Amino acid sequence: MTLPRIAATILLSACAVLPLHASGKKGEETGISFHLQADQTDNEKMIFPQDTNGQRLVYKRVPELITKDVAGFAPFPSRDGEGYGAVLQLKSNAKNRWSAVTSTSVNRWVVARVNGRIVDAVMIDKQIDDGVVVIWKGIGDAEIAAFDQVVPRIGETKPRGKK
Template identity: 65%
Template sequence: MTLPRLFAIAILSLTPGLTAHAGGKKGENSGISFHLQGDPSDNPKMIFEQNTAGKQVVYRRNPDFMTKDVAAFNSFPSQDGQGFGVVLQLKPSAKNRLAALTSANIDRWMLAMVNGRKVDAVIIDKQVEDGYLVIWKGIGQAEIDAFDTQVPRIGEKKPRR
């Protein structure tokens, strides 16, 4: 191995955060993410507070589900008339994770975020085994259009654009 290559490997091994941030991954607020309720006693760097149903609730900073976990989706007009909601069909591995997480977190909140913005939160009232997550409100037409380029609609094989 050449000296410059050894130097580069040494630098990267001494700075593990550098590789984790490559490609704009750290702090990237694009797509859909779901965050389970955390505990106030959790490491402060791993949680954030969000007003939910009139009170401050602590959520895990790391998402439990993200756009990459979605196999397909459909949109629908939100009941409040302000934008859209979406039904998200999860990939098989994410479907299994959803069943396990919802079983272990009954009566806890799950927060949905789109492009880093809180759009909806629900209380987990039972185990979800069908592999579908729903965001009931808060999504704009531009976000639906962007999602159409990444993920197919339910029943379709390819994204629309």
């Protein structure tokens, strides 16, 4: 075989294996994700409906931010007295990405999901370039404990579950 043919064979073999390695279990929804408001005309397989602020809106299935984008977090009691909110500090690359996304998404909604459950929604009123995102409500004790296993608290170097 020639070198280009060997390279093509290796590439095709790798492409067949990558989807198996990169994908998680179908239906597995853990951690935190943020989903940007989509347009009603977007591909229906790429959006999901959600009632927000008294109206039915659609959001992108593919999240803009996920748990792996979070460098640290700090929970706080929610104002409604039911559960917690959390301040999330983004990693540098996620901070830059989120800044770009929010600059083009002013006056659009974003929903926060925790373990697949929508817990909060906020309107983007300006570009967010400080790398801090807040979920204001809807997080339970068990979810805070689980997050402590994978992400450090703001100001700490390691997750509390990994001593």
